[in-house]
Amino acid sequence: MFLKEALILWNTDVVSMMSPLLAAVTPEYSPIILSGVLLTLIVIFIASKIGSEVARKFDFSPVLGELVAGVIVGVSAFHLVIFPEGELAGADSLIMTLVQALNHLSPAGIEAVFESQSEVISVLAEIGVIILLFEIGLESDLRQLKEVGVQAIVVACVGVALPFAAGTVGLMVLFHVAAIPAIFCGAALTATSIGITSKVLTELGQLQSKEGQIILGAAVIDDVLGIIVLAVVASLAKTGEIDVTNVIYLIVSATIFLIGSILLGNFFNTSFTAIVDKLKTRGNIIIPAFTFAFLMAFLANAIHLEAILGAFAAGLVLDETEERNELDELIKPIADLLVPIFFVTVGARADLGVLNPTVPENRAGLLIAVFLVVVAVIGKLVTGWAVFGIPGVNRWAIGVGMIPRGEVGLVFAGIGAASGVLDKPLQVSIIVMVILTTFLAPPFLRVAFDRAAEVPAPEKSLGE
Template identity: 25%
Template structure:
């Protein structure tokens, strides 16, 4: 008998232990992630009394795949436009948390005597809250539609981006073993250029590709294509000197801007769940319970640091962004834990061999404890706000109210501000793309051309091709915004503005000359004057070429068309105008979405009968039924399964509405459970014996269909078989009758009992 490879047997142990333990944790109403970690402890080398994993190293391969899919799924939910929409509140809050917790974690590590590198990684681990745990807690507690939940989700989006950047910076510091300002700055610039290039090129190409092959994309092919794109970007990222996790995250954020994003997210979810489970189990395998007991005091200290630090920095950051005190405190208490990114950063430190082994299980233990307390901390936020509101002076309250209302006032930006921001965005993006294209060309394409065509001819051909490739970008750098409304307004308003405006154009032209000089210097061995002349001629041709102008405009339109495609699609399905939603927020009201589930007691009833307005103080403003949208539905409108109800109300009213419909659903289903079991359809046969009341009657006259709600599907008569007999078929003695219907009624007929 052949032996099963250890990889398969170990995978069996992991999944069986994960399945059993997570079922227990679901029953205990605890987060599944905690179950995975406990399953890892049981399946790891710490317990030899039960079958455990024999080759831990091979499982790390699966865990690495798990990290890739976790980051890919995170990228799918990320979206660059979503980051831009979360605004100053989320950005200010996240920056405050990350800087504050990294500093606090670093100081805590040094005070515990763990050294510089351990403390640096510890700060990174303690600075990220758990997206998975918070989403799950809000769902379980029915808080996802609360106003503060939206703020928390925004902070988590920004934190996810910081976490990915932090992984790259920590890797750089770990390799260099010391902090050098110039080296760190070059790493940040390199990372920024890489992200910009991947995003711009990805948005330009990938949505167009998916659109062209959309008719061939069933669930199977879309899954394979998505995973292929993800792993392809992983290879590109690692070749560029970054982590595989960064590549997966980048591809996820690119696909998040496509119209197929939701389909991809649903298809990837089972794959992510499988490999994510293996990753979290592998986290548990590295935990030694004896080591945890040995370090119980540091674990307790770090747990307090996380909970107190996250609450303090998050509340302060969100308050600083202009949110009311109650929202700030509720958000701070919700973020009081660390999660999956702590494990990933800890695993990164181990793989780079720059952190001690004791740090990994300590951080996991802190994460487990803080995760366990998350629901209780969220519940404590309301009493904590009442205490703070009671003890702070009235003058502070009035100041915070004025600060909050003042921060939310929309201020008109100056023309200079708008113009400079637009130019920085345009010049930065196109310069990054141009630099990466030049680098790739000079490293890979030009040597191939010059090998095939030797001498000066090959160099000139390579130069002409790269200049043709980057010329649309060069024109955009030099000419964009030169005829914009802001530019013309500044030019006409004041003659003193004209000097700076011309200087901006000249600086961009000089930048483009420098970009052209890069391939010229590399490919042609000429004097500086001749090379500058060539660059100037190229720039002049780029500026005055009408064909190039048209090409540049078409490329930009194509890019923005791809960028906003998903947004346009969502706006078509959007129940309410976003401006109206923002108007509601100013009055402490907001919109929430609820779905009518199958077997819901509300199903089939009119809005007048349900009377949600009187019972819960909420209003149903829209019903979405498939592709149909019913705005301001009338009282006679009935609800059907899978209808999406867009409800407007305050936080308290929406929470009351959620609990009300959940309680009605639970009571209705528990009451009807017994009835559901009696409606089973069955198929039976019976023989018409002598004296039966059916003899001589037709199927219609027998009342089998009308009275018993059963269907005659066949009659066996002698050696013949009548399939689907017509209604006027006469029953005879000895017929074998096949009937279908509700089980109880079929049994009555087959036993000859009276209906």
């Protein structure tokens, strides 16, 4: 005990003597940055697991739990996982305070370490969302779409166009939001969550019903549309101006990129299989798969679209290979480890304090949040009435089934926050919209299908 105390004292002296010098030399910080990153990851992992388990217990999506857990450990509450945004500094972070105490860092040192570790966590979250979209791409079966056909396309298009238009115009006209953030928010309303919807449909035994198939098909299509819209909108946000030429270029290039990758899919697939077959060392499937996914993400980024569009396209392509099932299994643990970093940090970055109703300045932000939720619900609800030519179809069920937003909506909030295009009230409003639509949809979906069950509908014959 004596030795250890003496040593700590001695250490403190040496380090405090050296700290003005250390502040200039980055390599000296490297083990401290690693400490900060490890501690942040530990907090993120524990929060994500508690959040997802609690959510599951109350029958909500695990993603929702991770998001709420992020809010709790983040800037809104415990200040464990925060980022150098606005007026936040390293001294505000509980983790940084602990790291500082352990390593006897100077105030300047703590800010340098805070900046670096936040940068690393941000990139890990971005890699997490790239892997998420890669996985979604791998799980989206484009051939399935042919079966549900035109109805799903109509529902998807109405469900993308309506909330997008109503959201954007409403924000600009009613709330005087500038064009780019308004478009960004409108776009965030477009994509239905495949994960949440398909889970609830499975529980209700309605996945194979006509309604279930239309909902799922439309959810896949509006995910694709949503990701294209995101690529376009995020690129607009980067330049900060809306230029008709630019918009046309972006829409065309995003569409060409996605359709091009699918058309070239056969070539990619045979090359991929040939390479995997030749490799005999460890990682023979996972390394080529991630090289391809990261390459597509980089290419999408290089032509000024979003990295996630590339990862999604890579997933769609590799979905068709022979190694598909093995790849699915191998990606799972990697996604399980990295995707929660994305969801937790999205929640952690969201400062719910900006919607605190007791502060008068927040009223406008609150109204925006309410407006976005209303548009999000109504904009998807009406899609049920876009279905035509199927007598007796449960329009309520289709409309309600399209309501829950999820991963893609959060991707909008995350990218909007990281790029600085969304101010805090808008960013938080999107997150509140995702949380509420996800909370509301499952119970309402049960009601909608129950009502239909009272009418003796010929469900079996609709099943195919």
